[in-house]
Amino acid sequence: MIPPGQECPRRLYAEPPLLPILILRLPATRRHDREDSMAANPKPVDPVSTFNKAEQLLQYGHYESAFDLYFEIRNAGRMAPLAYYRMGQILNRRGQVDESLDCHRAAFELDPLLSRSVTENDHPCYDYRYGFVEQTHITHCPLCGQEGRKHSCYNAITKPDFTPGFDPIRLWMHCDACHHIFASNYPTDLGAVLRSHAHDSHLCPRHEVFPALGRILSNIRKRTPGNRLLEIGVGAGEMAAVAKEFLFDVTGVDIRPAYADAVSRTLDIPVCACDFLEFEADAPFDVICMGDVLEHTTEPVRMLLKAISLLSPNGVLWISTPNFESAYSHLMEDDSPLWRACEHLNYFCYRSLKSMLESMGMDVVDYAISRHCLGTMEITAVKRVAS
Ligand SMILES: [Zn+2]
Numbered sequence: 001m002i003p004p005g006q007e008c009p010r011r012l013y014a015e016p017p018l019l020p021i022l023i024l025r026l027p028a029t030r031r032h033d034r035e036d037s038m039a040a041n042p043k044p045v046d047p048v049s050t051f052n053k054a055e056q057l058l059q060y061g062h063y064e065s066a067f068d069l070y071f072e073i074r075n076a077g078r079m080a081p082l083a084y085y086r087m088g089q090i091l092n093r094r095g096q097v098d099e100s101l102d103c104h105r106a107a108f109e110l111d112p113l114l115s116r117s118v119t120e121n122d123h124p125c126y127d128y129r130y131g132f133v134e135q136t137h138i139t140h141c142p143l144c145g146q147e148g149r150k151h152s153c154y155n156a157i158t159k160p161d162f163t164p165g166f167d168p169i170r171l172w173m174h175c176d177a178c179h180h181i182f183a184s185n186y187p188t189d190l191g192a193v194l195r196s197h198a199h200d201s202h203l204c205p206r207h208e209v210f211p212a213l214g215r216i217l218s219n220i221r222k223r224t225p226g227n228r229l230l231e232i233g234v235g236a237g238e239m240a241a242v243a244k245e246f247l248f249d250v251t252g253v254d255i256r257p258a259y260a261d262a263v264s265r266t267l268d269i270p271v272c273a274c275d276f277l278e279f280e281a282d283a284p285f286d287v288i289c290m291g292d293v294l295e296h297t298t299e300p301v302r303m304l305l306k307a308i309s310l311l312s313p314n315g316v317l318w319i320s321t322p323n324f325e326s327a328y329s330h331l332m333e334d335d336s337p338l339w340r341a342c343e344h345l346n347y348f349c350y351r352s353l354k355s356m357l358e359s360m361g362m363d364v365v366d367y368a369i370s371r372h373c374l375g376t377m378e379i380t381a382v383k384r385v386a387s
């Protein structure tokens, strides 16, 4: 977080900016807006031109000056939800998490169709309507059980992979004891929400990632002569397909039946459509891959322990997951889209994940930066042989 008043010159060149500028999308002020704003302010203010001016200031990184203008039009009729939305972002940048949360809530309460004002009309969430969703709220760290403190707050609705059933307002917590970041809220019936919603984009394999996955599997191949490979969370099947090309004997698991069925059919491999915690295997695996899975679970410790229990001695565990201490995250700060990934419930860093794996009987043998997911780390660990 940059302290208030110390605007970072990088913002002038930031790509992308905090959010695409909203100017031009707004029609000229209607009469009632002007009346609303006059009631709230002693001097007449044109809310639309004030908003546009604030957007320009924001684009050039002058977010404190922009904040004052948004604040001025916070009661200005149809401009109010957008003003609260922007104030929510700026307050988060200032580190005022509670106030940011209040503003993001106010924005949606004033306009449940806020998404139409902050996304383009071809955005998957353009028609999203804000409403009550049954949520579980947690305050304690899912890794070590210590109480967390509020870390940051984001509105996730602008991210194209937003999943209905999640609350678009994400409050992140930080655990000072083990240095882990976790979501304070998630759908109470998380499994049902995930099973009922498959993202079209995740059903289409991304062919451009094959070379990067090939390098990963080539490195794994050097560490084990064994052939039995389990992939947890097959998604569109890219990793499983490349593993098959490397002559691994591949088994998959995915909580979403749509993904499991599609990958099983196209690759002709067994893919169990279930929660990994319920998955059963009749023999251990030489390799287990968890690509972008661990951040999605409410029980990361149980998931890791189970994966390790399914590994043969000297078996290889390969994990990829976003790292909030990555070079990308450090330089992107609150612009990083990873803060707004609604299905991410955990945000790891290398040191906490490494020490957890070591405490579970694994030796971390490699760390790499993902070649195809910005801000994501790749950890390779080998199961110690009990002496
Ligand atoms: Zn912790």
Ligand SMILES: [Zn+2]
Residues within 6 Å of the ligand: 292, 293, 295, 296, 344
């Ligand atoms: Zn993920």
